[in-house]
Amino acid sequence: MAPKVEIQAVAKRFGAVEALAQIDLDLQANEFVSLVGVSGCGKSTLLSIIAGLQRPSQGQVLVDGQPVEGPGRDRGVVFQTATLLPWLTAQGNVEFALRGEPMGRAERRQVAREHLALVGLTGFEEAWPAQLSGGMQQRVALARSLCYRPQILLMDEPFGALDALTRHDMQELLTGIWETHRLTVLFVTHDIEEAVFISDRVVVMTPRPGRIESARVIDLARPRKPEIQSDPRFHELADSLLRGIRQQSQSGQPDQLSQTGQPDQPDRTG
Amino acid sequence: MAVPRARVRQSITRRSYLAITLGTFVVLVALWAAVTHGGLVSKLFLPSPGAVLERLAEQARSGQLFDDVSLSVYRITLGYVIATAMSLLLGPLMGMSKRVEAMFEPLFDFIRYMPVVAFVPLTIIWVGIDDPQKFLIIWMGTFFQQVLMVADAVRQVPQSMIHLGETLGMGRTAILTRIAFPAAWPRIWDALRVTLGWAWTWLVVAELVAARGGMGYRITVAQRYFATDTIIGYVIVLGLLGLIFDQVMRAIGRAMFRYQRSR
Ligand SMILES: Nc1ncnc2c1ncn2[C@@H]1O[C@H](COP(=O)(O)OP(=O)(O)OP(=O)(O)O)[C@@H](O)[C@H]1O
Numbered sequence: 001m002a003p004k005v006e007i008q009a010v011a012k013r014f015g016a017v018e019a020l021a022q023i024d025l026d027l028q029a030n031e032f033v034s035l036v037g038v039s040g041c042g043k044s045t046l047l048s049i050i051a052g053l054q055r056p057s058q059g060q061v062l063v064d065g066q067p068v069e070g071p072g073r074d075r076g077v078v079f080q081t082a083t084l085l086p087w088l089t090a091q092g093n094v095e096f097a098l099r100g101e102p103m104g105r106a107e108r109r110q111v112a113r114e115h116l117a118l119v120g121l122t123g124f125e126e127a128w129p130a131q132l133s134g135g136m137q138q139r140v141a142l143a144r145s146l147c148y149r150p151q152i153l154l155m156d157e158p159f160g161a162l163d164a165l166t167r168h169d170m171q172e173l174l175t176g177i178w179e180t181h182r183l184t185v186l187f188v189t190h191d192i193e194e195a196v197f198i199s200d201r202v203v204v205m206t207p208r209p210g211r212i213e214s215a216r217v218i219d220l221a222r223p224r225k226p227e228i229q230s231d232p233r234f235h236e237l238a239d240s241l242l243r244g245i246r247q248q249s250q251s252g253q254p255d256q257l258s259q260t261g262q263p264d265q266p267d268r269t270g
Numbered sequence: 271m272a273v274p275r276a277r278v279r280q281s282i283t284r285r286s287y288l289a290i291t292l293g294t295f296v297v298l299v300a301l302w303a304a305v306t307h308g309g310l311v312s313k314l315f316l317p318s319p320g321a322v323l324e325r326l327a328e329q330a331r332s333g334q335l336f337d338d339v340s341l342s343v344y345r346i347t348l349g350y351v352i353a354t355a356m357s358l359l360l361g362p363l364m365g366m367s368k369r370v371e372a373m374f375e376p377l378f379d380f381i382r383y384m385p386v387v388a389f390v391p392l393t394i395i396w397v398g399i400d401d402p403q404k405f406l407i408i409w410m411g412t413f414f415q416q417v418l419m420v421a422d423a424v425r426q427v428p429q430s431m432i433h434l435g436e437t438l439g440m441g442r443t444a445i446l447t448r449i450a451f452p453a454a455w456p457r458i459w460d461a462l463r464v465t466l467g468w469a470w471t472w473l474v475v476a477e478l479v480a481a482r483g484g485m486g487y488r489i490t491v492a493q494r495y496f497a498t499d500t501i502i503g504y505v506i507v508l509g510l511l512g513l514i515f516d517q518v519m520r521a522i523g524r525a526m527f528r529y530q531r532s533r
């Protein structure tokens with residue numbers, strides 16, 4: 001089967017800064033792929049090129065074999081901050097995404113309600129964003145990006161601004177939703193354990209210029225429950241990914257290391 | 271350890287707030303009364319609070335105060351509404367489009383620094399001393415400030431909200447009217463409230479120089495007759511009107527932006 005998303009030789013420059021160089025990556029239909037890498041390696045840039053919010057300097061992105069020309073409703077985006085419209089209630093924010101769908105008022109209400117229920121926000125339909133916690137706001141944003149059934153979901157560190165406990169809740173919620181509803185997800189994160197927990201595949205990027213260094217299939221059983229984090233296999237995967245990133249950042253920044261004179265040695269025994 | 275608690279910006283009850291505010295006014299009026307009744311200054315320069323009040327009551331009874339106030343309110347309303355309508359149309363476009371911004375923003379920034387007062391003689395030559403000249407001065411004084419503030423409010427809408435609209439497949443017009451404008455509306459409302467305050471200044475400036483009727487006109491006439499009681503009375507009424515308009519705008523804002531409150 002042809003890949004759902006094909007990233008072909010995508011490069012992006014911002015003036016003198018080479019943000020992305022020669023990115024090739026395919027996402028299979030209904031695959032959950034995480035993108036990890038140090039800050040500034042171009043994860044957000046790549047995501048927004050796929051979303052159609054930015055144009056690549058070179059190369060192209062294909063969705064179902066068609067080149068991406070701009071943003072579209074086939075690709076939903078969840079931003080790092082919830083980006084809710086503060087003058088609309090939770091319900092209103094979800095319904096906002098359904099404008100233009102061929103459905104009546106009643107049906108729109110119903111669909112929005114169902115999606116708020118899906119993210120565990122029944123009873124908060126009439127709350128304004130300012131009244132919701134950060135985690136709840138991100139749930140509304142998730143409901144909003146799911147309700148119009150995009151086939152691809154692009155998520156840029158969606159849980160990055162949340163505290164650790166809330167983040168774990170959200171990881172479980174997202175895994176659960178994805179395991180039942182299946183769609184193609186590209187998930188950007190700094191958190192390797194998060195990536196291992198939710199993904200089918202983790203792609204590691206390196207900075208200056210941003211390129212894909214390696215990819216790792218996460219062959220842990222599904223459905224994934226929090227207990228999996230005590231599985232030795234889970235740690236093995238996380239550790240090897242982490243080692244990979246550290247090695248690259250060492251070999252990638254020799255000048256920085258010689259300047260400080262104190263190379264940050266990764267644990268080579270582990 | 272008995273470390274004194276930080277009291278910076280500690281909140282106080284609404285009652286004590288009002289009490290303190292009222293206290294300031296009472297002290298000020300008492301000072302005024304003391305100075306005038308003590309005969310420290312001549313009545314001609316500063317009449318007593320009682321005299322000012324009496325004079326104002328007289329003018330209220332004769333209907334002159336009402337006529338002057340309503341004429342001025344009419345002028346400010348029209349001039350301000352025209353300026354505001356234009357700002358609300360043009361400002362968001364300047365905030366959303368770099369082309370429109372390039373077309374107008376440097377120009378308006380330039381005009382904004384030209385003293386409006388200096389235009390009063392010119393506007394009299396252009397359109398005479400009747401109401402249109404008052405509208406023109408109020409418009410000049412408010413529009414160029416307002417439109418830049420509105421544009422700025424729209425520009426400050428987070429880029430991610432605009433991106434949200436784009437990923438939802440919305441067109442530019444829909445993004446402007448359904449996302450950018452409502453998102454900027456609280457800031458815009460603030461700009462409108464502040465500029466309304468300025469509009470009062472421009473109104474009085476225009477009326478002082480040349481007019482038939484209005485608050486500023488009455489003050490100029492009073493000056494001719496050394497009627498300082500009228501001048502002070504009218505200045506106080508002007509202050510009160512400004513305050514009332516401001517409070518009404520604030521109250522409307524509070525009602526409109528209830529969604530910003532976390533509880
Ligand atoms: N609009 C822009 N103009 C200039 N440079 C940019 C722009 N956007 C990104 N960059 C540069 O491109 C590189 C990649 O940025 P990007 O935001 O994609 O990184 P990231 O991997 O998402 O980082 P983080 O993990 O901190 O979010 C960085 O060096 C950044 O400074």
Ligand SMILES: [Mg+2]
Nearest residue numbers: 043044045156
């Ligand atoms: Mg980023």
